[in-house]
Amino acid sequence: MVKLQINGKTVEAREGEMLLAVMQRMGIEVPTQCHHEAIEPTGNCRLCMVEITKKNWDGWKKCVTSCLYPVEEGLIVETHNDKLFEIRKTILDLQLARSPHSDYVAKMASEYGLEKSSYPVEPQGDDCIMCYACTRICDVLGKSAIAPTMRGHEKIVAGPFGEAPPDCIGCLSCAFICPTDHIKWNDKGNTRTIWDKKFKLIKCKKCGKKTITREFADYLIEKRELPSEYFDTCDICKRQETADTMGALVVKAREATI
Amino acid sequence: MKIDSIAKLDKWRKEIQTKQKAIKTKILICLGPGCLAGGSDKILKEFQTILKKKKIKDVLVESVKKTGCHGFCARGPMVIIEPLGIFYSKVKKVHVKDIIEKTLQKGEIIEKLLYKDPDTDKIYKEWRKIPFYARQQKIALRNVGQIDPDEITDYIVNGGYSALAKILKGMKPDEVIDQVSKSGLRGRGGAGFSTGRKWVTCAKAEENPHYVLCNGDEGDPGAFMDRCIMEGDPHTVLEGMIICAYAVGSQEGYIYVREEYPLAVVNLQKAIDDARKFGLLGDNILGTDLCFDLKISKGGGAFVCGESSALMRSVAGEIGEPRAKYVRSVLKGLHDKPTVLNNVETFANIPVIIEKGADWFAAIGTKKSTGTKAFSLAGKIKNTGLIEVPMGIKLKEIIYDIGGGINDNRKFKAVQTGGPSGGCLPADKLDLEVDFDTLADNGSMMGSGGMVVMDDRTCMVDVSRYFLNFLVEESCGKCVPCREGLFQLHKLNEKICEGKGTEDELKLMENLSKTIISGSLCGLGQSGPNPFLSTIMYFRDEYEAHVKKQECPGGVCKKLITYKINDDCNGCMACLSVCAASAITGKKKEQHTIDEVKCDRCGACYAVCNINAIDII
Amino acid sequence: MKYCFQVIPELCTGCRTCELACAFKYAKDGKPGRSRIYPLAHAKDQYVPVVCFQCDDAACVRACMFDALRRNDETGAVELDKERCVKCEACVAACPFGCALTDTDQNEIVKCDLCQGDPVCARFCPEAALKYVEIED
Numbered sequence A: 001m002v003k004l005q006i007n008g009k010t011v012e013a014r015e016g017e018m019l020l021a022v023m024q025r026m027g028i029e030v031p032t033q034c035h036h037e038a039i040e041p042t043g044n045c046r047l048c049m050v051e052i053t054k055k056n057w058d059g060w061k062k063c064v065t066s067c068l069y070p071v072e073e074g075l076i077v078e079t080h081n082d083k084l085f086e087i088r089k090t091i092l093d094l095q096l097a098r099s100p101h102s103d104y105v106a107k108m109a110s111e112y113g114l115e116k117s118s119y120p121v122e123p124q125g126d127d128c129i130m131c132y133a134c135t136r137i138c139d140v141l142g143k144s145a146i147a148p149t150m151r152g153h154e155k156i157v158a159g160p161f162g163e164a165p166p167d168c169i170g171c172l173s174c175a176f177i178c179p180t181d182h183i184k185w186n187d188k189g190n191t192r193t194i195w196d197k198k199f200k201l202i203k204c205k206k207c208g209k210k211t212i213t214r215e216f217a218d219y220l221i222e223k224r225e226l227p228s229e230y231f232d233t234c235d236i237c238k239r240q241e242t243a244d245t246m247g248a249l250v251v252k253a254r255e256a257t258i
Numbered sequence B: 001m002k003i004d005s006i007a008k009l010d011k012w013r014k015e016i017q018t019k020q021k022a023i024k025t026k027i028l029i030c031l032g033p034g035c036l037a038g039g040s041d042k043i044l045k046e047f048q049t050i051l052k053k054k055k056i057k058d059v060l061v062e063s064v065k066k067t068g069c070h071g072f073c074a075r076g077p078m079v080i081i082e083p084l085g086i087f088y089s090k091v092k093k094v095h096v097k098d099i100i101e102k103t104l105q106k107g108e109i110i111e112k113l114l115y116k117d118p119d120t121d122k123i124y125k126e127w128r129k130i131p132f133y134a135r136q137q138k139i140a141l142r143n144v145g146q147i148d149p150d151e152i153t154d155y156i157v158n159g160g161y162s163a164l165a166k167i168l169k170g171m172k173p174d175e176v177i178d179q180v181s182k183s184g185l186r187g188r189g190g191a192g193f194s195t196g197r198k199w200v201t202c203a204k205a206e207e208n209p210h211y212v213l214c215n216g217d218e219g220d221p222g223a224f225m226d227r228c229i230m231e232g233d234p235h236t237v238l239e240g241m242i243i244c245a246y247a248v249g250s251q252e253g254y255i256y257v258r259e260e261y262p263l264a265v266v267n268l269q270k271a272i273d274d275a276r277k278f279g280l281l282g283d284n285i286l287g288t289d290l291c292f293d294l295k296i297s298k299g300g301g302a303f304v305c306g307e308s309s310a311l312m313r314s315v316a317g318e319i320g321e322p323r324a325k326y327v328r329s330v331l332k333g334l335h336d337k338p339t340v341l342n343n344v345e346t347f348a349n350i351p352v353i354i355e356k357g358a359d360w361f362a363a364i365g366t367k368k369s370t371g372t373k374a375f376s377l378a379g380k381i382k383n384t385g386l387i388e389v390p391m392g393i394k395l396k397e398i399i400y401d402i403g404g405g406i407n408d409n410r411k412f413k414a415v416q417t418g419g420p421s422g423g424c425l426p427a428d429k430l431d432l433e434v435d436f437d438t439l440a441d442n443g444s445m446m447g448s449g450g451m452v453v454m455d456d457r458t459c460m461v462d463v464s465r466y467f468l469n470f471l472v473e474e475s476c477g478k479c480v481p482c483r484e485g486l487f488q489l490h491k492l493n494e495k496i497c498e499g500k501g502t503e504d505e506l507k508l509m510e511n512l513s514k515t516i517i518s519g520s521l522c523g524l525g526q527s528g529p530n531p532f533l534s535t536i537m538y539f540r541d542e543y544e545a546h547v548k549k550q551e552c553p554g555g556v557c558k559k560l561i562t563y564k565i566n567d568d569c570n571g572c573m574a575c576l577s578v579c580a581a582s583a584i585t586g587k588k589k590e591q592h593t594i595d596e597v598k599c600d601r602c603g604a605c606y607a608v609c610n611i612n613a614i615d616i617i
Numbered sequence C: 001m002k003y004c005f006q007v008i009p010e011l012c013t014g015c016r017t018c019e020l021a022c023a024f025k026y027a028k029d030g031k032p033g034r035s036r037i038y039p040l041a042h043a044k045d046q047y048v049p050v051v052c053f054q055c056d057d058a059a060c061v062r063a064c065m066f067d068a069l070r071r072n073d074e075t076g077a078v079e080l081d082k083e084r085c086v087k088c089e090a091c092v093a094a095c096p097f098g099c100a101l102t103d104t105d106q107n108e109i110v111k112c113d114l115c116q117g118d119p120v121c122a123r124f125c126p127e128a129a130l131k132y133v134e135i136e137d
């Protein structure tokens, strides 16, 4: 265990734990965009920055992203002060100019008193805030079908060579994890479309309800050694099957006792 | 032939010495980037062809040597005849015959090819005496321009690999590190971190394996120090890295070179192959227990790939994007293993430090910045080129004594040091001593050693815009403050150049800069606002002229200037013929006029008029 | 001490109290059908309360690529970590018993976690067809 001080309070934390986790446990709120429990932290959004120092640093302070900074013995952490407020506000201000149509950004910015950006707004700016949540979740999935490409202000997330990603299995994890709902997809009939790629949806063999894509199911079957018949029926029909099977057992048992 | 003992290396060196003694006269032909552009490869061929047919006393075909950059790029292509050190500059292919027939055969000097100091009209016969060279002290560049980079024998005969032999003969790894620490050597890649401290940390790290990496990315536009070392003296980089590997206990290393440096890749690969062939790389180096091998890793040439974490990811085959890390890469670097990453020039200093000792090195330069530093001189300066000077030298000595002063003897305005994210220093800082800390204290930085000199016709607002534009394009785009912040900073800067900026926006820019500095993930963003901050620090009046009066005092910002032809015009028609926009009218021998509307302010007329009949208003 | 959740279908009358109790505890507006337990008829007037078996080698746990489903060793339940879940529905598709589902109203994956060791359904079942009992290790 490691002892450190956050906003004047002494806390204990596990070795290797990140500051953000400890802060969240203490109920301290800092804004985050790129943070998600299921993925590795990368420190893209910079909003969770805190200021750290140590007794022997002679008053020298340093801004670090708390999602990535492992706890250290004797660390003194400040999570809210004027400087940090200014950093967070400026970041949101910049995003407001870049993604003027995003409700998500607008809501976060309004918490810092920002109704409109101080910078020239880009009317065509899309909602992608480059948090990499989508690419990171795809990495965790083991597919890495999409990745950030190009650089600087032109950077986008896309499949290789900007084309439909060959490795995508249409699981929608990227779209679901996207904080700004920038990643668009749709299900029409038996077909799902995402990243300009089309997928067949599995139809429940009993009721016809659509479940996940064939590619996603096959991936799970292979990767996680699951029996393929689990994926043939939808959850509702599987529940009924369960009732029927158990019911039959009860009936059988009852008949046996008579 | 494997050189499998130190004794054999010494013997080999003696053999080469005897052999090379036979070649009395040497004709060094610089194939550095500057001279090559001037056609020095053709000059080399011409020498070889003619000498093959001619018999001259003391001159053989082997006398002709191609070398790396000799430094004085402004005077290239150059041919140097040793041992006399005769310096022929601006040589063309047609001169070769003359040089052979007059100088080599008869010992005559061809005066028109010699260097003439434009200020004093003094003619110099020997290159070492030329002010450009006289003030320099070469350590990292000691062999560059002197030896044929393809020949391992050239390196060895000049004392190459003797530092390696020295440590293998009788120095323990910690003694090697001790020497490096004591020498005070600081990283030449920009940050100036103590090389010794880096090595100690890696050596002590318990995890294995340890890696040694060399940073040859050199992304700064206009900088070519590292390129010249890799191209002109590749073995010194290898030797430095092998010594490092011995000191920190590594068996595997990589040299990261950008793809835009194909010759550096070729020369380094040749050096690696040769070193392997002779047993200087690979298993049991020089017959000892030391095993170390090297590979070249080619980078796609993004500026940000020079950043340590991005470089390591790129070497590992991942996207070359910086990684936020609060664990130092010396402990968790390449493949998350302890890694020493040093710059090319840093490694090039190592063999000399080992050979001559830490005290010798520490005595050069200043107390906190020891040794020398290579710079590439560029911009509006007479003697552009590659130089190496002791730390602590004054800026004005570099610019006026070595650099020869400003082109056309115009007024000096500023010098930009430290590459794109460095800063600009004005005339009253010319007395500054160039070292890591002084430059940083004055709002600039050492960086990797680019130096761009600007004259009075430069607009500092435009300079800031130019460098910000570079950084916006090179930002990897991963984190918000750098991607969006530098983008907006550049846009606001552009607005000022167009005369549309406001005072509020200037304030906004200053505040934004603060967030970019403390909020960005890697060094690129953290130093990104420097071009703006250092120019507004020293040239606020220029910003204010743009904002308050819509004027560009430097006469550069197109939207704020007009070209006008004055009464001095003699109707020579020179301007009329260069104007691509056909904006100039006028009859021969009569005063011309410029149509303000048609004029696109390219400045071609201004440049071509040699009676100063065009004003910028 | 270990507990075990028991379902005794013979005692179930299909009164749906369990479903309501669960829905009130978890779903929006107490909407049944979004509960985690489903008393289903398998024949006329004969019911089985279908609920997660907390399988030892659970298909849902295997299917989750993001490690959002983990066993709570104290209660024995497989629990969903909402912070890790991205709602990809792999678990829903994989559970052979249909006991993981999506609450579209609340946009989340729903799965029985034995109410952290105090299952409301068992508490409210008037027929004692659902029991949370202590077992020996």
Ligand SMILES: Cc1cc2nc3c(=O)[nH]c(=O)nc-3n(C[C@H](O)[C@H](O)[C@H](O)COP(=O)(O)O)c2cc1C
Pocket (backbone or CB within 6 Å): B186, B187, B188, B189, B190, B191, B192, B193, B195, B215, B216, B217, B218, B219, B220, B303, B304, B305, B306, B307, B308, B309, B341, B342, B343, B344, B346, B448, B522, B523, B524
């Ligand atoms: C954006 C950026 C670009 C860099 N580019 C280079 C480079 O081109 N060459 C280099 O040697 N160091 C470069 N560096 C510095 C390296 O990160 C690192 O500090 C250096 O290679 C360490 O070697 P040294 O201690 O020998 O200087 C760069 C740093 C940043 C932040």
Ligand code: SF4
Pocket (backbone or CB within 6 Å): B304, B322, B474, B475, B476, B477, B478, B479, B480, B482, B483, B520, B521, B522, B523, B524, B525, B526
């Ligand atoms: S500071 Fe710039 S270059 Fe560095 S990680 Fe952030 S966006 Fe990329």
